[in-house]
Amino acid sequence: MAEVKLVNVSKSYDQAATWVLKNINLNIAEGEFAAFIGPSGCGKSTLLRMVCGLEEITSGELFIGGEKVNDWPPNERGVGMVFQSYALYPHMTVAENMAFGLKLAKADKSTIDARVQEAASILQLEPLLERRPKAMSGGQRQRVAIGRSIVQQPRVFLFDEPLSNLDVALRVQMRQELSRLHRKLQTTSVYVTHDQVEAMTLADQIVVLSPLQKGADSNLEQVGKPLELYHRPANLFVAGFIGSPKMNFFDGTLEEAGEELSRVKLGSGEIIQAYVNTASIKKGDAVVLGVRPQDVIAETNSDNVVTGKVVALERLGAESYIYMQHDCIREHFTVRVEDCHQRDEGSAINIEFPAELCHLFNAQGVAFERTRVPEFD
Numbered sequence: 591m592a593e594v595k596l597v598n599v600s601k602s603y604d605q606a607a608t609w610v611l612k613n614i615n616l617n618i619a620e621g622e623f624a625a626f627i628g629p630s631g632c633g634k635s636t637l638l639r640m641v642c643g644l645e646e647i648t649s650g651e652l653f654i655g656g657e658k659v660n661d662w663p664p665n666e667r668g669v670g671m672v673f674q675s676y677a678l679y680p681h682m683t684v685a686e687n688m689a690f691g692l693k694l695a696k697a698d699k700s701t702i703d704a705r706v707q708e709a710a711s712i713l714q715l716e717p718l719l720e721r722r723p724k725a726m727s728g729g730q731r732q733r734v735a736i737g738r739s740i741v742q743q744p745r746v747f748l749f750d751e752p753l754s755n756l757d758v759a760l761r762v763q764m765r766q767e768l769s770r771l772h773r774k775l776q777t778t779s780v781y782v783t784h785d786q787v788e789a790m791t792l793a794d795q796i797v798v799l800s801p802l803q804k805g806a807d808s809n810l811e812q813v814g815k816p817l818e819l820y821h822r823p824a825n826l827f828v829a830g831f832i833g834s835p836k837m838n839f840f841d842g843t844l845e846e847a848g849e850e851l852s853r854v855k856l857g858s859g860e861i862i863q864a865y866v867n868t869a870s871i872k873k874g875d876a877v878v879l880g881v882r883p884q885d886v887i888a889e890t891n892s893d894n895v896v897t898g899k900v901v902a903l904e905r906l907g908a909e910s911y912i913y914m915q916h917d918c919i920r921e922h923f924t925v926r927v928e929d930c931h932q933r934d935e936g937s938a939i940n941i942e943f944p945a946e947l948c949h950l951f952n953a954q955g956v957a958f959e960r961t962r963v964p965e966f967d
Contacts, residue, residue: 592668594780598613600650602648611637611799616810623778623792624779624794626638626781627796633802637782638780642669643663654667671750672735672748687734688740691738705740706719728760750782751784752764753785820833835883838883838924842856845861849867856918860897862894864879864948875952880950885943885947895941899936905930905932908930909926911926911927912933914941
């Protein structure tokens with residue numbers, strides 16, 4: 591295993607007229623599992639392919655195991671790539687597919703057999719070694735693709751959305767298998783996904799990327815542990831991207847600044863308290879109030895409430911999502927309740943915003959520090 595370090599790494603396909611990635615600075619420690627996540631077009635797969643050597647780095651430096659590898663070909667970087675498509679040879683058996691790279695490298699037969707058997711044991715593929723891909727399920731084929739990388743004994747595993755072609759049940763199963771595999775091998779891993787559940791459950795560290803905006807210095811939004819990003823998002827983009835359903839945002843102005851407790855006035859007149867440090871700004875400054883759907887309390891007569899109108903309802907059995915309308919939000923805001931009761935469309939409901947669970951952002955979308963955050967590892 592090896593450390594992966596990126597220093598001001600950037601990528602452009604047209605002589606820097608249009609940057610796809612800009613000034614990416616990352617440090618992925620030995621044995622760490624890092625996930626790249628972001629919407630389509632943010633460059634996460636491109637960044638992974640630059641680490642692999644399949645894309646040229648326009649500027650910046652890439653280090654693997656302390657060695658600068660910008661100009662190294664993929665086969666010399668010590669990385670193992672698992673693609674979104676399984677890319678298995680249909681005329682070869684499982685054993686032959688896994689051994690193919692070692693044969694190209696002219697490894698001796700005893701080494702090849704030993705590594706294939708070891709990988710098959712780790713991935714529970716031993717009964718399938720003589721099968722061909724057409725006789726296997728999608729999950730089994732993906733395990734073979736992972737096994738093909740394991741036998742190379744890479745310093746770094748690279749995964750490019752490896753589960754996106756699987757159905758829901760298989761994705762859950764493969765997430766568990768990938769987690770078990772990482773705990774066993776302890777190899778540095780970099781995982782690209784558009785599914786934040788995969789990122790939150792698998793990764794030690796999450797790298798949030800966004801499509802590069804005009805004039806922006808970088809499209810790297812935040813790097814941190816999963817729960818750190820969830821409880822302490824750095825800005826509006828991360829707050830809206832991490833968490834499902836996404837965080838609700840309300841426009842308002844600061845009514846009272848404070849180092850521990852602040853008060854926000856919404857456009858419709860409600861005053862909401864939040865345990866957030868806003869000492870750096872003054873009364874009347876524009877702010878955005880954020881609160882997650884699962885953190886609010888519906889149908890209450892307590893303080894710190896807003897009143898919204900029911901627009902739609904999704905009843906999912908043990909819980910329901912209420913979609914509501916409010917004057918301070920352009921889109922509907924979402925409330926999660928732990929019941930499946932019917933609510934009438936157009937009816938008004940009081941929604942409490944617990945002060946310790948509220949987030950505040952300035953006019954530029956940068957988060958203020960929360961002063962009462964739940965403990966997390």
